[in-house]
Structures are given as C-alpha cells and as structure tokens.
Amino acid sequence: MKHMVTANDVAKLAGVSQSSVSRVYFEGAKVSEKTRAKVLAAAEQLGYRPNEFARSLITNKTKIIGLVMKGVENPFYPQVLKQFTTAFKKLGYSVLFVHTQNEEIQPEDVETLLNYNVAGVIITDAAMSLKVAEDFRSNRIPLVFFNRKLNTDEFYSVCCNNLDASRKVAEYLISQDVKDMVYISGNGNTSTSLEREAGFMEILQKTGIPHRKYASDYTYTGGFQTALGIVDEGRAPSAIFAANDIMALGVIDALKKKSLRIPEDVKVVGFDNIDMAAWLGYQLTTWEQPIEEMVKKTIEYIMAEIADYTGLAKAVEIDGKLIKRKTA
Amino acid sequence: MKHMVTANDVAKLAGVSQSSVSRVYFEGAKVSEKTRAKVLAAAEQLGYRPNEFARSLITNKTKIIGLVMKGVENPFYPQVLKQFTTAFKKLGYSVLFVHTQNEEIQPEDVETLLNYNVAGVIITDAAMSLKVAEDFRSNRIPLVFFNRKLNTDEFYSVCCNNLDASRKVAEYLISQDVKDMVYISGNGNTSTSLEREAGFMEILQKTGIPHRKYASDYTYTGGFQTALGIVDEGRAPSAIFAANDIMALGVIDALKKKSLRIPEDVKVVGFDNIDMAAWLGYQLTTWEQPIEEMVKKTIEYIMAEIADYTGLAKAVEIDGKLIKRKTA
DNA sequence: CTGAAAGCGCTTACAG
DNA sequence: CTGAAAGCGCTTACAG
Known part of the structure; x- marks a missing residue:
C-alpha cells in the first residue's frame, strides 16, 4: 500500500494542530505567517499534498x-x-x-x-x-x-450566431453573381445545421435564387459522397454552402475529381474555419466560429x-x- | 445547498443498516437477495447514488x-x-x-x-x-x-515498432527505383522521430543511396515550409519520408505549389495513417500505427x-x- | 490566531 | 448474512 502523508503528519512535525495545517492550504482561511512558515517547511520535507477527495467530501464541491x-x-x-x-x-x-x-x-x-x-x-x-x-x-x-x-x-x-452568419454567407455568394445554390446539411436535427439552413434559405427565397438542399452528416465522407451525387445527377450548382468545413473539404475533393473548377464552375463555402481550411490544397472560404x-x-x-x-x-x-x- | 441522498437515508427507508446499503453497491461484498431488493427499491425511490469521493477516500483508490x-x-x-x-x-x-x-x-x-x-x-x-x-x-x-x-x-x-517500420519504408522506396531521399524529422528529441530516422537511414546507408535530413516539427506548416525550402534550394529528391502524416500533407501541398508531380517527380511517404491520409486530395502512402x-x-x-x-x-x-x- | 472536536459519506474488520 | 463502530483526510464552527 502506498502511504499517504496527511495533514496530521505535517502537524506533528511542525508542532501545530492539524487545523492549522488545513488552514494553510485552504484559500481564504487565516493563519499567522509564523505558523504558515512552519507548516510549509514541514510539508515540504514530508512531501505533503492535500487530498482532493477528503476536501470534496467535506465541502461538497469539486474542481x-x-x-x-x-x-x-x-x-x-x-x-x-x-x-x-x-x-x-x-x-x-x-x-x-x-x-x-x-x-x-x-x-x-x-x-x-x-x-x-x-x-x-x-x-x-x-x-x-x-x-x-x-x-x-x-x-x-x-x-x-x-x-x-x-x-x-x-x-x-x-x-x-448561426442564423445571421448563414444570411451573410448567402449575401456574399449572391454578390458573386451565382445562378443557383445548394445547401448541404449536417446531421438532421442538430440546431446548428437547422439554423444555418434557415438563415441561408431565407435570403435565397427573398432574392428568388433557385436553391436545393441535400442532407448529409457533418463528415468528410458525407460531404464527398453528397457532392459526387449532385454532380452525377448532372445538376452541379454555381455554389455550394456546406454546414461545416470538414464536409466542405469533401465537397471540394469530389468536385475536383469530377474536373469541375473551383470557384469558376462551382463556389464552395464552409463553416467553422478549422486549421485545414487554410491549407494550400483547399484554401476554403468559410465562416469563422469565434x-x-x-x-x-x-x-x-x-x-x-x-x-x-x-x-x-x-x-x-x-x-x-x-x-x-x-x-x- | 443541494441535498445529497446518503446511504443512511436509504438504510432508514429500507429498514436495514447503512453497512448493508454499502454492501449492495460495493462489488464483491455479500448481501442476501432479500436485503438487496429492499435496498435497491429504497434507493430508487430516493434517487440514491454512492458518493465517489467518500468511496475514494476510504479505499484510497480512484476510477x-x-x-x-x-x-x-x-x-x-x-x-x-x-x-x-x-x-x-x-x-x-x-x-x-x-x-x-x-x-x-x-x-x-x-x-x-x-x-x-x-x-x-x-x-x-x-x-x-x-x-x-x-x-x-x-x-x-x-x-x-x-x-x-x-x-x-x-x-x-x-x-x-518505429525502427522496423521505417526500415520497411526505406526498402519500399528503394524498390520504387529512387535516386536520392530526404527524411523530414519531427520535434528534435522525440523518440519517435529519432527512431524513424535511425531505421530509415540505416537502410539507406547500407544500400548506399544518397540521403539528407531536414529538421521540422510534426506540424502541417512545418512540413510545408521545409519542403518549400528544399525545392527552393533546387535539390528536390526523388523521395521524401516525413516523420508523420500531418507534415507529409504539408509536403505534398508544397510540392504541388512548386508544380512537382507526385509520385513521378517526388514520392512522399508519411507515418500514422490519419483519416486525412485517405482523402482524395492527398491519397498518401503511409505507415499505419496500430x-x-x-x-x-x-x-x-x-x-x-x-x-x-x-x-x-x-x-x-x-x-x-x-x-x-x-x-x- | 489556534486547537479540540464534530462530521462529510463511505468501507471494512469485528462480533453476533 | 447483518449491524454497530471505527476511521479515511479533510473543513469548519466553537472556545479560548
């Protein structure tokens, strides 16, 4: 068994009470400098460390x-x-x-x-x-x-602020002179995906830009497969907004595989601004989460x-x- | 203050001793089925949960x-x-x-x-x-x-087994008919980087293939900058072994930027087999860590x-x- | 400022 | 199998 050094051991060596030892280690408690010094010296010598569990037990608080x-x-x-x-x-x-x-x-x-x-x-x-x-x-x-x-x-x-962010993404894309757009969602019922869709669609509806939605799952593979499907349908839009970056990277790889040029043929925007979005192989335009x-x-x-x-x-x-x- | 339900509360309600309650929750302790049932019923009713801290304090063990x-x-x-x-x-x-x-x-x-x-x-x-x-x-x-x-x-x-793995990487590369090779290390004194270097170099020395080493830091940016430097020196080798995948991805992006073809002009091998290594944009040959x-x-x-x-x-x-x- | 003492919620010999 | 009791290492009123 490992032997623990307790406040009592320290107290004995320091020649003070166990309560005083406790006070030295308990923030907010009052001890004289003299006692504190004696306790710290003894503690140092013995390698004392207050037991978190005993502490939590009595205070009913944890860190x-x-x-x-x-x-x-x-x-x-x-x-x-x-x-x-x-x-x-x-x-x-x-x-x-x-x-x-x-x-x-x-x-x-x-x-x-x-x-x-x-x-x-x-x-x-x-x-x-x-x-x-x-x-x-x-x-x-x-x-x-x-x-x-x-x-x-x-x-x-x-x-x-997902709603506002996705509205801004939509407006930015519209300013780029796009004809039609696609939103690729993340896992169906997540608030993030729902809100990003809502904001994005709101602006597209308002401005009358044709748009469609494809359901995906917030993964690279999901984005990749979804984009492949879209191209195979022969319906590549002029811009795709993916609900997060990792899907957007999959979308980019799929479009490249299909020899579509980005951004000339299809523009892609993600969400998050993960490290990889800045990588030279991707250079993804995205919304940065703070x-x-x-x-x-x-x-x-x-x-x-x-x-x-x-x-x-x-x-x-x-x-x-x-x-x-x-x-x- | 939040009131905690204790073993004592459960004991009272169940009409047994506190020790018996404890025994129900302590793996390996013996209790009759009858007592167990009474305790569990009472515990359920009160929403009892054993306190981990009290437990750890007395057993001197944690989970x-x-x-x-x-x-x-x-x-x-x-x-x-x-x-x-x-x-x-x-x-x-x-x-x-x-x-x-x-x-x-x-x-x-x-x-x-x-x-x-x-x-x-x-x-x-x-x-x-x-x-x-x-x-x-x-x-x-x-x-x-x-x-x-x-x-x-x-x-x-x-x-x-880094030593053996990197030897195999070297042998594989040699079988691909390369002229000279570069090893890009991770953070200087890590055992992984040192061992991977040792195994790789051992085979190259043995077979007399020209080789050089560049020090980097196990990051994408590190790999990217190092590869850029190598190309700028005008000394692109026929193969680069990066000490981990994330650097290898940086190396790939740098080589592409410099319009070098992979693997025709330069071959690249990484280490780890992270998810991204399989991405279509990279398709990195690498050593998979188990x-x-x-x-x-x-x-x-x-x-x-x-x-x-x-x-x-x-x-x-x-x-x-x-x-x-x-x-x- | 300091010490003796109670008590946090458990486990675990010890009897019965 | 079960209960009464000691004790894990602390904090914290309570006196002094």
Whole structure:
C-alpha cells in the first residue's frame, strides 16, 4: 500500500494542530505567517499534498468540469477541448473528458458526471434529452450547451450566431453573381445545421435564387459522397454552402475529381474555419466560429453559477466572421 | 445547498443498516437477495447514488485515469484520446484530460494528477522528466508512455515498432527505383522521430543511396515550409519520408505549389495513417500505427498494475503496416 | 490566531 | 448474512 502523508503528519512535525495545517492550504482561511512558515517547511520535507477527495467530501464541491463530446474526427472539437482545458486550468479546474459514441449522451456517462459531483458540465456535439438536462438542474449543476441548443429555451447555450452568419454567407455568394445554390446539411436535427439552413434559405427565397438542399452528416465522407451525387445527377450548382468545413473539404475533393473548377464552375463555402481550411490544397472560404469568445462566455457563466447557482437560462450568440479565401 | 441522498437515508427507508446499503453497491461484498431488493427499491425511490469521493477516500483508490496530451492539432491524438476514453469507460474508469501547452508536462499538471490520486497515467506526446516519472512511481501510480519513450528503460512504454517500420519504408522506396531521399524529422528529441530516422537511414546507408535530413516539427506548416525550402534550394529528391502524416500533407501541398508531380517527380511517404491520409486530395502512402492494439496493450498493463503494483518496466513495440496509396 | 472536536459519506474488520 | 463502530483526510464552527 502506498502511504499517504496527511495533514496530521505535517502537524506533528511542525508542532501545530492539524487545523492549522488545513488552514494553510485552504484559500481564504487565516493563519499567522509564523505558523504558515512552519507548516510549509514541514510539508515540504514530508512531501505533503492535500487530498482532493477528503476536501470534496467535506465541502461538497469539486474542481472537476465534465466535458461531453462526440465527433473528435472534426478538428473543430479537439480545438474546443484544448481551449476549455487550458482556460479551466488557469482557474484551478480540471476536465473530465466524456466521449459519447452515440448521438445522445448515455446513461452511464450521466452517472459518471453525477457520481463525481462535477462542478459543471459542458455538452458539445452530443445530444442530451430534456430529462437528463433536468437531472443536472435538480442537482444544481450548471450546464451549458456549447455550439448546440435544446429546442426549449430552458437551458443555457453558447453558439455562434448561426442564423445571421448563414444570411451573410448567402449575401456574399449572391454578390458573386451565382445562378443557383445548394445547401448541404449536417446531421438532421442538430440546431446548428437547422439554423444555418434557415438563415441561408431565407435570403435565397427573398432574392428568388433557385436553391436545393441535400442532407448529409457533418463528415468528410458525407460531404464527398453528397457532392459526387449532385454532380452525377448532372445538376452541379454555381455554389455550394456546406454546414461545416470538414464536409466542405469533401465537397471540394469530389468536385475536383469530377474536373469541375473551383470557384469558376462551382463556389464552395464552409463553416467553422478549422486549421485545414487554410491549407494550400483547399484554401476554403468559410465562416469563422469565434471559439475563443464562445469558450470565454461559457466559462464566465459556469463560474458565476458555481459561485451562486441561479439556473439562469439564456441563448448566447456570438458573431463570427467571413474568411475569404479561394473557393468563393 | 443541494441535498445529497446518503446511504443512511436509504438504510432508514429500507429498514436495514447503512453497512448493508454499502454492501449492495460495493462489488464483491455479500448481501442476501432479500436485503438487496429492499435496498435497491429504497434507493430508487430516493434517487440514491454512492458518493465517489467518500468511496475514494476510504479505499484510497480512484476510477480516474490521467491522460496527458499536447498536440491535439494532429488528428492522430484525438483518435488516441477517443479510443482510450471508450475502452476505459467499459472498465468503469473515466479519463481526466490534461493538456500541456509546453513540450514538457508542467508542475501544476503533475499536482493535479497526484492530488486526484489517479489510478494510472498515460502520457502521449508531451515530455516528462525523469524526476516527475519517479514521482509517480514513488506514489505507486502506474505510468505508461504512449507513442513516446524515455531514454532510460526504467519505465513502461507502448509504441509502434518505429525502427522496423521505417526500415520497411526505406526498402519500399528503394524498390520504387529512387535516386536520392530526404527524411523530414519531427520535434528534435522525440523518440519517435529519432527512431524513424535511425531505421530509415540505416537502410539507406547500407544500400548506399544518397540521403539528407531536414529538421521540422510534426506540424502541417512545418512540413510545408521545409519542403518549400528544399525545392527552393533546387535539390528536390526523388523521395521524401516525413516523420508523420500531418507534415507529409504539408509536403505534398508544397510540392504541388512548386508544380512537382507526385509520385513521378517526388514520392512522399508519411507515418500514422490519419483519416486525412485517405482523402482524395492527398491519397498518401503511409505507415499505419496500430492504435487499437497499442491502446489495448496500454490498458492491459495499467489494469494489471492497478490490481497488483509491480512497477514493471518494458518497451512494448507493435508492428504496423504499410498502406500503399498514390504518393509512392 | 489556534486547537479540540464534530462530521462529510463511505468501507471494512469485528462480533453476533 | 447483518449491524454497530471505527476511521479515511479533510473543513469548519466553537472556545479560548
């Protein structure tokens, strides 16, 4: 068995009480400089480290944030993971990574989060039922939907302003003098795909530009196959708006395979601005999601709720910007 | 304050002792079916869930695995993260994700891992000093270096057989009738880059094929710039072996930019077989790392050490295979 | 400012 | 098989 050095061991060596040792390590507690010095010296000598579990048990608080994610194949999400982890570390919080295979978060994942009494949970591209979300609420655990919304407005969400962004994409494309357009959607019922479609279609309808929609799945292969199908139908449009970048890259490869020139024959616009969009092989014109700002807003909310739980619900939307490159 | 349902509450409702409630939830403990039924009914009614922290405090064990990672921009690593998370979940373990900005794992990250008394730690592309590694050992926490080795053989590591793999890459390239070759390395002192270089060079030296080495950094941009430099020198070789795929993709884009044909003018081989290597825009010939098998070996070791700590050190190496596509 | 003591929610010998 | 009790390593009123 590994022997743990406890506050008691330190207390004995330092010649103070165990409470004093505790006070040295508990932020906000008061100790004299003299005691602090004695304790720190003894602790150093013994290699003392406060036990997080004992601490959490008594305070009923943890420094763990649950981050739920599905599509790590889309580089957008590892980026999100990285930024959250980095930002939370500065605040003294660690992230418990939960990966859901399925579209929807599984009961055992919810169990895990609840068992560890996480200080907050962020759910990204996985779906969560209303019932589960209520579970977190009833446990007073702050929850935010990141880059996704529930179709009720009873929870906190942080997204890019998808509606406005896709309107701007449509307007930009129209200004490029296109005849007809195609929207390639992501997974059917995701709020992101739905909103991007709505904004895009709204402008096209308003301006009377012919348009069609094809359903895909937010993957490279999905984008690739969908675009191949479109060309094989003999109905290549003058512009394609893909609901995310990784699909857009598949679209580009498919169009190239069919010897169509980009942007001359077909223009392509994506969404996210992942690293690869800038690669010379693609040079994708896309809408940049303001990840940094989105992460910041999410953390602000969670921290505020940790300090003083309100259960506040709000749909926060942050603008991004159009990044013009070579594909449109 | 959120009120927690405790084993005591359940005990009262079920009309049994708190110990009996505990036994129902503690694997391996014995309870009669009758008691179990009573407890489960009461627990269900109250929404009871055992407190992980109290449990960890008393058993001095956790179900948390620390996973340390740096380069999430290289799709190889999110893939590794996903596979570990999935496999550990099945065993009832969760993963605490630790992202290091710097090349080397930071003291505060080590603190975190130690404070949470993690059941094991896996360190991927970040570096860890010998001193820190010893820290884990002295706390009897199993540690494995995944896809990286320390330059001492005192720790457990799981890697692809890089030496053999790169020899095979060299032999394959030679069979393609090349005149001279270039090796583009990853970050200088990583074991992977060093080993891949060693195996590759060994064969080239043996067969007397002219070769040069360029130092890069395992990123797309690094590969791109390095290849650009090589061409600008007017010394494009007949084949380039990049130490990982993401650099190889950069190399391809640079060569294309310089209007060199692949594989006719220059052949390119990568390492990893990330998803993108198969994309139509690249069709990269590469060495596939057997992630699944590597993950499996890592987990086997960690589980064995959790059950019975030995501190066993070993360098496990697993073969991968050459994936022939269009670039060589 | 400091110490003795209670208690967080569990597991686990120890009796019965 | 079950219960009463001790104890894991902390925080936090409560006195002094």
